[in-house]
Each structure stands twice: as structure tokens, then as C-alpha cells.
Amino acid sequence: MDNIVLIGNKPVMNYVLAVVTQFNADNAEVIVKARGKAIVRAVDTAEIVVRQFLPNVVKQSVTTSTDRIETDNGPSNVSCIEIILIKS
Amino acid sequence: MDNIVLIGNKPVMNYVLAVVTQFNADNAEVIVKARGKAIVRAVDTAEIVVRQFLPNVVKQSVTTSTDRIETDNGPSNVSCIEIILIKS
Numbered sequence: 001m002d003n004i005v006l007i008g009n010k011p012v013m014n015y016v017l018a019v020v021t022q023f024n025a026d027n028a029e030v031i032v033k034a035r036g037k038a039i040v041r042a043v044d045t046a047e048i049v050v051r052q053f054l055p056n057v058v059k060q061s062v063t064t065s066t067d068r069i070e071t072d073n074g075p076s077n078v079s080c081i082e083i084i085l086i087k088s
Numbered sequence: 089m090d091n092i093v094l095i096g097n098k099p100v101m102n103y104v105l106a107v108v109t110q111f112n113a114d115n116a117e118v119i120v121k122a123r124g125k126a127i128v129r130a131v132d133t134a135e136i137v138v139r140q141f142l143p144n145v146v147k148q149s150v151t152t153s154t155d156r157i158e159t160d161n162g163p164s165n166v167s168c169i170e171i172i173l174i175k176s
């Protein structure tokens with residue numbers, strides 16, 4: 001099972017469940033990724049997992065970056081976030 | 089001058105200007121903070137400052153947390169982000 005959870009527009013609990021499922025499938029590390037407006041949902045997901053569901057999981061790192069994407073109006077920049085969660 | 093830029097609902101360039109102004113006023117470190125939906129704007133602000141305005145400034149750390157806030161419907165959790173920018 002790929003250990004990346006890419007955050008989209010679904011309710012945050014969908015992604016919390018996806019992360020919890022991956023840790024229960026014995027992944028030692030799960031990476032939560034998002035771009036643009038979904039960044040808030042990625043932070044929510046990581047915070048809810050760590051605070052409410054898996055106390056033995058910690059945030060190893062949070063990094064931000066910029067992706068270049070093609071839009072109808074030509075190339076554009078979009079912010080990205082990557083949150084690495086690991087079993088402590 | 090306090091070196092914290094708290095992100096609200098204004099256009100992102102307002103906050104980019106605030107950060108650039110603080111570095112030009114000889115602050116060695118500027119902390120970009122946001123909660124909830126403004127988290128995306130905080131990431132955008134940091135990325136634009138580092139990529140387009142101040143190449144000598146780097147992201148020292150990005151951390152997320154949860155604040156407990158009072159709402160009309162009682163206490164609630166809100167995600168927070170803190171991005172520390174420093175002159176390299």
C-alpha cells in the first residue's frame with residue numbers, strides 16, 4: 001500500500017480514516033500531501049490523527065513548497081504542503 | 089517592531105509586503121502565523137517571499153498545532169501554522 005495520502009475536496013474525516021488505515025496496515029510512516037486550498041484540510045487531518053486517533057504517531061516534519069502548474073490562463077504557481085507522520 | 093505577521097483575510101500581497109518590510113527593517117527573523125482557512129495564505133506568503141522577493145531568506149521551520157477556541161456553539165478546535173523565516 002502506497003503510504004501517501006493526497007488531500008482533495010472530500011470531508012476531512014475521509015482522510016483521517018485513510019491515514020489511520022495505513023498505520024493499522026503496519027506502515028511506519030504516512031505522508032499527507034496537499035496543494036492550494038486543500039492545505040488547510042491536510043493540516044486538519046494530521047492534527048486530528050495525532051490528537052484524537054493515534055497518540056503514538058507524531059509529526060516528523062512539515063515542509064512547504066511551490067509547484068508550477070498549467071492552467072487555462074497559462075502556467076501558474078501553487079503552494080504545497082507535505083506532512084510526514086511517523087510512529088514514535 | 090514585533091516580528092510576527094498574523095495572516096488574516098486580506099490579499100496575500102499585503103502580508104508579503106509586511107514580511108518584506110520587517111526584513112528590510114533589519115529583523116533577522118520573521119514569524120508568519122495563521123489559523124484555519126488563512127493557513128493557505130500563510131503558506132502562499134512564505135513561498136512568495138522566499139521565491140520572488142528575498143532570495144537570501146529561507147524557511148527555518150514550519151510547525152502545525154491545534155488551538156482551542158470559543159465559538160457560539162461552544163469550544164472548538166482550529167488548526168494553526170507557524171512558519172519561521174530567517175535571513176540565511
